[in-house]
Amino acid sequence: MAAQRVLIVIFEGVQSLDVTGPLEVFAAANLAEGPVRYDIGIASIGGAPVRSSSGLRMLPDVDLAAAGAVDLIIVPGGAGTKIGDPRLVAWLRERAPGAKRLMSVCTGAFLLAEAGLLDGRRATTHWDHCSSLARRFPDVAVDPEPIFVRDGHLSTSAGVTAGIDLALALVEDDLGRDVALAIARQLVMFLRRPGGQLQFSVQLAAQVAARDPLREVQRYAAEHPAADLSVPALAKRANLSPRQFSRAFAAEVGTPPGRYVDRVRLEAARRLLEERRSGVEEIARACGYGTPEAMRRAFVRELGVGPADYRERF
Numbered sequence: 460m461a462a463q464r465v466l467i468v469i470f471e472g473v474q475s476l477d478v479t480g481p482l483e484v485f486a487a488a489n490l491a492e493g494p495v496r497y498d499i500g501i502a503s504i505g506g507a508p509v510r511s512s513s514g515l516r517m518l519p520d521v522d523l524a525a526a527g528a529v530d531l532i533i534v535p536g537g538a539g540t541k542i543g544d545p546r547l548v549a550w551l552r553e554r555a556p557g558a559k560r561l562m563s564v565c566t567g568a569f570l571l572a573e574a575g576l577l578d579g580r581r582a583t584t585h586w587d588h589c590s591s592l593a594r595r596f597p598d599v600a601v602d603p604e605p606i607f608v609r610d611g612h613l614s615t616s617a618g619v620t621a622g623i624d625l626a627l628a629l630v631e632d633d634l635g636r637d638v639a640l641a642i643a644r645q646l647v648m649f650l651r652r653p654g655g656q657l658q659f660s661v662q663l664a665a666q667v668a669a670r671d672p673l674r675e676v677q678r679y680a681a682e683h684p685a686a687d688l689s690v691p692a693l694a695k696r697a698n699l700s701p702r703q704f705s706r707a708f709a710a711e712v713g714t715p716p717g718r719y720v721d722r723v724r725l726e727a728a729r730r731l732l733e734e735r736r737s738g739v740e741e742i743a744r745a746c747g748y749g750t751p752e753a754m755r756r757a758f759v760r761e762l763g764v765g766p767a768d769y770r771e772r773f
Contacts, residue, residue, distance in 0.1 A: 462498040463530040463559075463633070469503050469519055470547055472539025475511040476619050477564040481533055484626035487642040488634060496634060502526050504546050512538040523550050531629070532558045535622070536565030536585070548573045562614045562629070564622030572596040576613070583608045585618030623648065668711040672697040677712065680720055684727040685747040688720045724748065725757055732770040739766050 465485055467478055478501070485497040503509050506522035532555055551574040555561050563571050568584040569592060571577050578598040583589065589603035602608055607616040607625040616625040623646070631639035668674045676693050679686070686692075693716055694704035708716045728746040731737060740751045748754040755765045762769060 462495050464528060465497050465499045465531045465533065466526055466529045467499070467501045467533040467535065468523065468547065468551075469501055469509050469517055469535065470537075470539045470544055471509050472512050472537050472541075473509060473517070473535050474537030474565060474619060475513055475515045475517070477535030477537060477567065477622050478511075478517070480620060480623040481535075481562070481564065481626035483646065484623055484630060484642055487645055488630050488638060491634070491638050491641065500526070504544060504550075523547070526554070529554070529558045531560045531562060533622075534561075534563040534567035534570050536563070536567040536569075536618075540566040540569045543570045543573050551576065558612075560612050560614070560629070562616070562622075562625060564616050564625070565618045568592060568615045569595075571613075571615070572599055577615075580613055581608050581610045582613075582615040583617055584615065587618075668708070670707070670711065672699070673708055673711055676708070676716075677719075680723045681727075684724045685745055688723075688747065690716055693720075720747075721757065725761055728754055728758070728766065729769065732766055742766070 467482060469478060482499060482501075485499050489495045489497055489499075500520045501517070502521045502523045503517075503519040504523055506519055506525075508516055508518045510516050532551075534551070548570060551570060555571070555574065555576055561571070561576065563582075563584075565585045566588055568577065568582050569588075572582075572592065572595070577596065579600075581600040581602055582592075583602050583605055584592050586603055589601050592599065593601040605617070606621040607614060607628065609628075614625055614629070616622050627639050627643055630642060668677060676697050679696060680688050680693070690701050690705055693708075694701040697704050697707075699707065705716055708719070712719060714722075724746045728742055728748070731742045731745060735742070737745075739754070743749075743751045743754040746754065748757065751766075758764060758766050758769060764772070
């Protein structure tokens with residue numbers, strides 16, 4: 460089987476890790492036993508060197524105009540996407556539809572959207588730029604939660620390192636789980652993050668409490684979602700009255716304790732649905748839901764789908 464042609468486009472102000480992260484994944488796949496699977500190239504407008512947002516100077520292999528047929532185009536992000544080079548946008552508008560697959564990393568989604576390639580599509584980008592992407596390009600269905608979104612031949616990823624996650628998923632499609640897992644181990648990362656499909660785990664999205672007793676409550680809730688996590692029980696662990704605890708927790712964590720527990724349990728249930736074959740009833744018990752129906756209501760309320768549909772998707 461002929462090697463797939465992978466082309467990474469670069470431009471002034473590109474985020475260097477958006478380029479090198481996916482590059483390392485596909486290059487590592489070429490080190491596996493058997494023939495070379497990916498013919499990887501880097502291209503810029505005019506074939507000119509560019510400087511990344513961190514100051515790293517990058518020398519492309521080829522001028523975009525002379526790139527030829529491509530199987531996978533990778534569009535990284537970075538400060539240079541704020542005002543997309545019209546020549547690059549025009550090249551994407553003309554050439555990207557002819558590629559078998561198209562992938563963006565972080566704010567590279569803005570360049571795809573500018574070229575009209577995301578119209579009517581579901582996409583994501585770095586969490587801090589999702590609202591801007593949705594506002595500037597209302598025809599794009601922006602999903603701020605996943606670390607990557609795949610819509611047919613088009614894939615978009617969240618910020619920076621999520622491009623590595625997406626590249627691993629594409630390699631898994633092409634070469635199988637064993638090869639992708641070997642690459643993940645080589646890169647000392649997870650094939651699938653413990654947080655599942657979310658850009659943020661609850662612990663990252665929420666503030667970390669300033670006081671040790673409240674931080675301990677946060678840790679305990681995350682590690683024991685099936686425990687009694689009522690306000691009185693958690694207040695007792697923090698050695699505070701329920702009223703003091705509720706006020707202090709909301710002030711330091713940024714969300715009321717009940718809401719925080721709801722999010723912890725939902726995240727735990729999502730992770731188990733993604734990673735295990737256990738039944739919905741067993742997962743509901745393991746995550747502190749009194750009944751499968753209670754878990755179903757939580758999923759529908761927060762995610763718009765029930766547990767079974769969520770598992771089918773992910």
